[in-house]
Amino acid sequence: xxxxxxxxxxxxxxxxxxxxxxxxxxxxxxxxxxxxxxxxxxxxxxxxxxxxxxxxxxxxxxxxxxxxxxxxxxxxxxxxxxxxxxxxxxxxxxxxxxxxxxxxxxxxxxxxxxxxxxxxxxxxxxxxxxxxxxxxxxxxxxxxxxxxxxxxxxx
Numbered sequence: 001x002x003x004x005x006x007x008x009x010x011x012x013x014x015x016x017x018x019x020x021x022x023x024x025x026x027x028x029x030x031x032x033x034x035x036x037x038x039x040x041x042x043x044x045x046x047x048x049x050x051x052x053x054x055x056x057x058x059x060x061x062x063x064x065x066x067x068x069x070x071x072x073x074x075x076x077x078x079x080x081x082x083x084x085x086x087x088x089x090x091x092x093x094x095x096x097x098x099x100x101x102x103x104x105x106x107x108x109x110x111x112x113x114x115x116x117x118x119x120x121x122x123x124x125x126x127x128x129x130x131x132x133x134x135x136x137x138x139x140x141x142x143x144x145x146x147x148x149x150x151x152x153x154x155x
Contacts, residue, residue: 001087001088001124001128002084002085002086002087002088003082003083003084003085003086003087003088003091003105003114003116004084004085004105005088005124006088006114006116006120006121006124007084007105007113007114007116010114010115010116010120012113012114013038013104013112013114013115014028014032014034014037014038015037015038015039015040015044015046015112016028016037016038016039016040016050016071017039017040017041017042017071018039018041018047018048018070018071018072018075019070019071019072020070020071021067021068021069021070021071022055022058022066022067022068022069022070022071022073022074023067023068024071025037025050025055025071026055026067029052029055035051035052035101035102035117036049036050036051036052036101036102036115036117037049037050037051037071038104038112038115039071039072039075040112044111044112045110045111045112046079046081046104046106046112047075047077047079048071048072048075048076048077048079049075049076049079049102049104050071050074050075050076051076051101051102054074054075054076055074057074058073058074079104080094080098080100080103081103081104081105081106082094082103082104082105082106082116083105083106083107083108084105084106084107084108084113084114085108086105088121088124088125091103091116091121092118092121092125095118095121101117101118101119102115102116102117102118103115103116
């Protein structure tokens with residue numbers, strides 16, 4: 001599975017400019033119920049990322065007096081980026097090796113087109129595993145499995 005397949009069910013990534021305040025970043029994180037924002041320049045190219053964890057660390061270091069600091073003061077600028085043509089297994093490996101939970105995805109024009117989280121990858125893997133289990137079960141038993149009842153049990 002490619003990253004572009006994961007992005008079909010996701011909304012556009014929420015972005016912020018580097019000169020905005022941490023208050024603005026926190027507001028976007030809360031309003032959209034997300035864990036990270038891609039920081040973009042004036043041409044909408046990604047230049048960094050700011051996460052809930054970054055805000056938490058900043059709050060601890062500065063005793064909570066951070067609201068008027070700018071995003072550029074705390075964003076991660078060593079940005080790890082994926083492409084729509086990357087395999088999801090590769091992206092999972094990159095996330096694990098770099099100990100990160102979010103990767104901005106660029107399209108063939110090298111423009112930001114999405115953001116994939118480790119949760120997106122786990123969900124995709126679980127969905128794929130369920131499909132494999134279903135087909136193998138049907139092959140072994142010779143009959144299709146069906147969901148029944150409100151709990152969604154398979155029979």
